[in-house]
């Protein structure tokens with residue numbers, strides 16, 4: 344529940360690129376809450392001191408982004424189940440006077456697909472491209488929703504294997520080159536690599552060999568339609584862009600700090616799209 348301070352932050356290094364202040368600022372205005380949500384740039388060496396001073400600075404909590412998510416995991420006094428499974432914290436709040444850490448990326452991923460591709464978790468085997476922090480959140484969400492088979496494909500197969508070992512039964516690791524072999528039997532394809540982002544090369548995966556009912560989603564949202572999503576759309580497959588994940592992952596934090604569960608509305612989405620278009 345909200346503390347009287349109603350003051351929250353997003354901490355990262357750098358932080359200027361973060362869209363989170365836009366999202367939370369919209370909701371604060373929308374719900375008429377006299378609170379604040381401010382970006383804070385903190386270098387890694389200063390992060391523990393920043394966390395120790397949160398109470399005194401009057402913060403109810405906040406978001407944590409690159410490069411502090413693992414440090415926040417280690418420094419939180421309590422952790423929710425998602426943070427525990429993912430090994431990273433992106434949301435902090437106080438619980439009984441103790442600093443609690445959660446991870447809302449898995450929630451954001453699932454809620455985005457619930458909105459645009461209901462039934463996604465029963466669509467067959469999932470192929471996850473990439474084995475970084477975002478892949479962990481995606482795999483956790485899939486397993487929570489009852490997906491029986493998750494195949495992780497990564498440029499560095501050893502990192503995919505680490506995740507397969509971490510998550511256990513139903514999760515397997517493969518090199519990126521195995522994509523062509525598995526795509527005809529894949530119900531949901533998820534790109535969690537940074538490939539396809541403006542300025543990066545395309546992911547070398549061709550969704551045209553996927554089944555007719557397959558779903559393709561990309562968690563990269565700049566551009567909104569990545570080359571992978573464009574190829575899947577041309578093939579006639581259902582596609583879901585990554586912006587909804589960003590918007591939905593913000594919901595649980597806002598509720599914890601300000602006491603209202605906010606809605607992800609078309610108006611909020613349009614506001615963030617305009618911000619992305621402006622290249623801000």
Ligand code: NAP
Nearest residue numbers: 473474475476477478498499502535536537562585588589
């Ligand atoms: P990360 O931990 O650095 O992982 C990056 C992944 O991309 C690794 O699997 C890496 O493979 C792969 N990769 C990078 N360059 C590659 C290349 N040239 N060829 C093949 N694979 C390559 O990053 P992350 O935190 O997981 O984030 C990944 C992306 O997701 C970022 O673009 C981030 O902005 C986005 N994201 C979006 C949301 C959202 O809300 N929509 C949330 C979180 C993250 P190796 O293991 O071989 O290096």
